[in-house]
Amino acid sequence: MPVTKKAVQYLLGIFMASLLPLSTSVATPLTAERQATLEHLLIQDCGSCHGLRMTxxxxxxxxxxxxxxxxxxxxxxxxxxxxxxxxxxxxDALLNEQDATWMIDRLLQGVTP
Known part of the structure; x- marks a missing residue:
């Protein structure tokens, strides 16, 4: 059975995701200023496509x-x-894995503007 480009991209994504716990587990905590920046990015930038209430x-x-x-x-x-x-x-050009982890954790808690 031939391997498709989509399958390779999916497997590469899974592989890259498996490396994330290694890099985020030893990171220093985000400053309050960085968290505020990420919160703004989450609501404004992510919200522009996913809705301001993420609905x-x-x-x-x-x-x-x-x-x-x-x-x-x-x-x-x-x-x-x-x-x-x-x-x-x-x-990945604007965020590091720690930033992305913080944003996902925030989404899992629920975001309100």
Whole structure:
């Protein structure tokens, strides 16, 4: 059976996600200023596609209920590396893995503007 480009991208994403716990477990805590910047980014930039209340728009809803069945690592990888073939861009040029982890943890708690 031939291996498709999509399958290779998926497996690469899973592999990259498996490395995330190694790098985020030893990181220093984010400053209050950085958290405020990330909160703004989450509501304004992510909210421009996912809705200001994260209930959906161009992108899917990102509510705790919707995200509950998804692994934290795969969500972090999606933020970092995007979703090829969709409107979800990679954010690795602006965020590091610790930032992405903080944002995913915030989404899992629920975000309100």
């Amino acid at each position: 959906g728009g161009l992108g899917p809803a990102l509510t705790p209920q919707i995200l509950a069945d998804k692994s934290r690592e795969s969500l972090i990888a999606t933020v970092m590396y995007g979703r090829p073939g969709t409107a979800m861009p990679p954010w």
